[in-house]
Amino acid sequence: MEKSMSRKARLFLALVTSSIAVFASSTTTAATFPQKPVRFVVGYAPGGGTDVLARVIGRKLSDMWAQPVVVENRAGAGGTIAARLVAHSASDGYTILMITTNHTVPSHEHRDLNYDPIKSFAPVIEIAYIPSALLVNPSLQVSSVRELIELVKAKPGKLNFGSTGPGTAQFMDMHLLMNAAGIKMVNVTYKGAGLILVALLGNEIQLTLQPITAYLESIKAGKLKALAVTGKVRSGLLPDVPTYSETTALHGFEGSANWYGIVAPAGTSKEIVRKLHDDVATAINTSEVQRLLSVQGFVTVSGSPEQFAKKIANDLSKWSNLLKTVDVR
The missing domain is CATH 3.40.190.10 (Periplasmic binding protein-like II)
Incomplete structure (x- = not known):
């Protein structure tokens, strides 16, 4: 009986120790992130508004992290080529994607996306919009x-x-x-x-x-x-x-501004998502970035990951309902 209880005790202790180790590991990883260059994928050509926004924020993050943030342009198909790349990247926070309003529209006109605009990504932050x-x-x-x-x-x-x-x-x-x-x-x-x-x-x-x-x-x-x-x-x-x-x-209709935000691959830990969110929000709110973006016509937002996830879902629903009444062929 004592031998049996001892074995159970050892098993319980092992489980507790393992859980503590996992928690400590994720916390330490988030606290020390990033430890290597971060790839910032943009689905549009260099020089456009999306590219400019990514480079302004990327430069500030590089300074904050003391690690390169490499903007990688994968233009084409309304941003879906870039989205597909990031959707199938490692969920470690080292590959992130700039998405725009169009992210919530192409899923209705392309049937071979090979990713889901909601399920394949972890929303990080809505950055800004241009009216x-x-x-x-x-x-x-x-x-x-x-x-x-x-x-x-x-x-x-x-x-x-x-x-x-x-x-x-x-x-x-x-x-x-x-x-x-x-x-x-x-x-x-x-x-x-x-x-x-x-x-x-x-x-x-x-x-x-x-x-x-x-x-x-x-x-x-x-x-x-x-x-x-x-x-x-x-x-x-x-x-x-x-x-x-x-x-x-x-009657109160506002129209839809062109919004921009960052997502990571689905499965990225909540700790890394929060780290990315907090650091991008800090970058956005610096006077230097505010000045550079306002000149380009951007209005900054910096809401929570949960708010951004809700916005993406709401826009998908909005366009889906509209498509029932509009011929887009």
Whole structure:
């Protein structure tokens, strides 16, 4: 009997010791992370807004960690190539991914992703967003969203808007606007923002919805007119332009800003996720990074991993519901 109890005691002690060792190991790992270079994957080409944001934050983290943060561009397929790479990377915190609003859209138009936009990742932090502006050719002779709605209702299906194609964030958000206002316009697809700008200036299309920074120069030069911006508050880049929600005809509709955030592969420990979150939040809130991002039109956020996970899930649900009413072929 004593021998049996002794064996049980030894087993219990071994289990307790093992649990303590595992806990101590994870805590120590998080406290000393990172101990080697961190790969920061971006699903878009160098020089774009997503790349700029990643490099600004990456440089600050490199200084904080005394370890290189290597930005790796894996452009193509709306960010899904980069997402697939990170989804199948080691869940040790040394490979992270910058995602955008588009992360919540492609899963509906691509059936061969080989990853799940929610289950394959551990959300770390939402970093920032850039409001979009509803832009028109000045020849349209409307000065507000209310006037635009009245014009479109008088000429249903006669006005064209430009986008980079069905399933993209701007295309989807324009349909949210049309649903909110009860109007109908026709999409014309272009291969890039530059071609949309040319078409809008040439009155080939009458309006578009794009990130403010993309066309800011043309707006300030008076070549384009901004009727409204997305988001809860006015943009510091266009302080005189109202938000959608200030238009009574839209009944509180805000539109969708272009957001940016960081995720890690699913299975990354909560301790490492928290370490990444806290350090990125610290980097974002430094005066240096705030200044660099505000010049680019970014509005910083830095919410918790749980808040970011909820945002991703909510956006997936929103686009899924919209896709039931929109032909994206």
